[in-house]
Amino acid sequence: MNVKELTSRYAEGQRDFREANLAGADLSGVDLSDANIRQANLQGANLQGANLKEVNLREAILQGANLRNANLRSANLIGSNLMAADLSAADLSEANLRAASLQRAKFDGAILTEALLNEADLSSASFIEAMLDDANFARANMSRACLKKANLEGANLTIAVLNDAILEGAIASKAMFNGAHLERANFRGADLASAKMTGVDLRDADLSGAQLRGANLSWSTLRGINLTEAKLYRTNLSWSNLTDATLSGAILMSANLNKTNFRNARLDGAMLPDGNTY
16 A cells, blocks of 8 residues: 555545555655554654544554654554654653553653553653653663653653663652662652652662652662752651662651661761751
């Protein structure tokens, strides 16, 4: 099937184009909203600015495709292959990308509000300044992903893998990270106020200057973590292991330190729960 045939059939009212072979096709700006393109081959296709609202792209091949500025609101992308695809500034609000292959995909400036990305492979993907509020990343692989200055407010990252991920300057207030793997993650200057982070593994992570007011990090592995000048007002650190952690200049006012392990931790200049400086 070529582009002319596809657009002509769509204009005639047809919507079923499952398993179509459109690899490398130029579909920029095309309107295929509500079409069924399930299991189609769109590898390397140009879909920049295309209207793909509520399109069924389940298990489709979109590897290396250009989807910049595309409208993918409420699109079905379950199990699709979007490896190295460019979705910068695309709108994927309420889209379903469960179990999709998104390694090295680019979502910079994209909108993924309330999108489903649970169990997806997002390793080395880029989400710089993306809107990810209330999105579901439960059990997703986000190792080495870049989420610098992304908005993750209220997002669900339960049991997600974010080892070596970059979340510098990200907004993740009220986000859920319970049970997540965050080893060596970079949260410098991030906003994690009221975040739920029980049972997380943050060993050797960098949270210097981070806002953790009211966050719950109880029962967590925080060995070697950098919390220099972090704001930990009313943060729950009970039963957590901060062996070899650095908390120089951190604010721990009213923090819950019940059964917290500070073995070999640096606390110089830290403001303790009682208001005194260490």
